[in-house]
Amino acid sequence: MKKRYCFAGASGRAYGMYAANILDGFSDVAEIAGVFDINPGRSAWFARKTGARIYDDFDKMMLTEKPDAVIVTTVDVFHSDYIIRAMELGFDVITEKPMTIDAERCQKILDTEKATGRKLTVTFNYRYRPDFTKIKELVKSGAIGDVYSVHFEWSLDRSYVLSGHGASYYRRWNSVMEKSGGLFVHKATHHFDLINWIIDDQPKKIAAFGKMNVYGPKNRPWKDAGPTCRECPHKSECEFYYVQSEDEIERFQNNEHYDGYKMDACVFRDEVNIYDTMSAIVEYRGGKTLSYSLNSTAAYEGWKMIINGSKGRLEAQDVETGIQSIRDTDVIRVFDLANRITEYVLPRDTGAHGGGDKRLLRMLFVGDLPDPLGHFAGSRDGANSILIGALANKSIQTGRIIDVDDEVKL
Ligand SMILES: NC(=O)c1ccc[n+]([C@@H]2O[C@H](COP(=O)([O-])OP(=O)(O)OC[C@H]3O[C@@H](n4cnc5c(N)ncnc54)[C@H](O)[C@@H]3O)[C@@H](O)[C@H]2O)c1
Known part of the structure; x- marks a missing residue:
């Protein structure tokens, strides 16, 4: 049935x-x-x-x-x-x-x-992407021994010459802290979940900083900027000028009269109140540490991950837009303590998120794939990932280190 x-x-x-x-x-x-x-x-x-x-x-x-x-x-x-x-x-x-x-x-x-x-x-x-799946498999198999520390940074590109993905977060509800929790929650929940899953540990203490450098009302270049791109007098000068697709006009613009949801709203409008640049440090229950940064004003889109363990170090990166000449996509390197390097080159996979979305959908709707690495996630995973971002926001607001155990009973 x-x-x-x-x-x-x-x-x-x-x-x-x-x-x-x-x-x-x-x-x-x-x-x-x-x-x-x-x-x-x-x-x-x-x-x-x-x-x-x-x-x-x-x-x-x-x-x-x-x-x-x-x-x-x-x-x-x-x-x-x-x-x-x-x-x-x-x-x-x-x-x-x-x-x-x-x-x-x-x-x-x-x-x-x-x-x-x-x-x-x-x-x-994201867990289902071939690159993160391989990293999980390597760490779980003991390739770098016991994990001590992780450094993870993610950059979202600013320029529409590339994907403009970073700027896209400021045109809609995502840019309002009360609706999305800001990018520490809305976006970084993916990244914190990946780390929690890969190192098989839960966050305990969080400290963070966040700034708004490019978008939002403080950075508005023109007093008379329009509320939306289509109404703005600065179309030709604004690097963030955006033209909706036909599909977006059908879904959003044609239904604005019901709720006022505009998808080409100005990235400098007053309600934009999240951070575009943020860093957090996390101590895990098992003693591991994470340093993390997310930047949505970057020159290109991609990520870098470094994991240090008792037997070596794993490094991986992905340049998703721009800078073709330094693309190093889908290569994972493991350095042992005797200066030997093992490279794992992953085959190109097609489809959204490197084919990861397809695998997730199959697990969801058919449920017939074995799950030896524990890809399938529940509420505990959902909680541990959002708590890092939500408590990072709290750390920025209070200037304190926040302990998960003071905030929730898991
Ligand atoms: N996993 C991923 O890679 C990924 C990618 C994109 C979006 N998402 C997530 O998917 C969700 C949808 O994002 P989107 O950008 O597609 O959204 P969207 O802006 O296209 O649509 C949001 C919908 O929610 C409706 N809505 C607003 N308030 C509501 C309420 N109180 N009750 C019921 N409906 C309400 C709006 O009318 C709108 O139709 C978000 O949670 C987002 O974080 C995940």
Whole structure:
């Protein structure tokens, strides 16, 4: 029998990651039942593309459709509302990252899961990428011995000459701390989850710093900048000028009259209140340390990871946009203590996130792949990853080192 899924949030992610793949790839095992969104125009868009039945009430959708699970794909701050309500109504939940945006909501989710006995899955698609899977396999196999420390940095490119991915975080709700937890939560939840998973440990203490160097009202170059790119008099001079695609006009601009959600909003507008440059240090329960940095104003997109252990050091990096001549994609190097280097060159994989999304979807909808490395993630993993970011935010605000045990009972 096919499993049936409802959606909380008719988002780009709901369609692009889940619904489109159910319709084209998993239609023999899964079907789309209902969709709930506060914007009826976007629900209608989703229903046109997927055949989902539209609901204007979440409880009614769940109780009418009785799905095998609800897939939560809405704005981050609202994830906890639907995760908790669905479990209270007796349903399992699959949620997009981040599981939630702060320690208080995290505690409520964990308590509800325990009280209801329902299952919460968090879809950490980055885990399934071939490069991170290989790093996990190497560390787990003891290639560098016991892990002592990790350094991980991620850069998102600023310029539209490349992908403009870094700048894209400032045009929508992601750029509002109260909606996304900022990039320490919204984006870095992926990265903290990767580290927690690779080194098999949980964070204990967090200290952090954050700055806004390029975007936001403080950096606005023109007093008369428009609220959106399409309304701005500085189209020709602004390096962040953005033209919506036809699909974006259909999904966002044509439905603005319902809720005022504009997807080409100015990256310098007043409500932008997150950090574009941030660093954190973390002490783990097992004594390991992490130094981490995330920069969304960078010259190119990519990451570098270094893990030091009792028997050696692992280094890996990926340059995802720009600077073709130094691309060193998908090579992992392990240095032993006698100065020998072993290189692992990974085959190119196609598809989103190096083919990782495909593997995650198969685990989710078919569930027939063995999982020796523990890719499949639940609420504990969701909590440990968002807590680093949420408590990093708290550390920046208070100027203190924050202890996880003072904030949540895991
Ligand atoms: N894993 C990944 O690589 C990845 C990539 C992109 C997005 N995401 C996640 O997917 C989710 C959706 O992101 P997106 O950029 O596709 O979103 P989006 O902006 O395309 O859509 C968000 C939707 O939520 C709806 N919404 C707003 N408030 C709501 C509420 N209170 N209740 C119900 N619906 C509400 C909006 O009307 C909109 O349709 C986010 O949690 C995001 O973090 C994950």
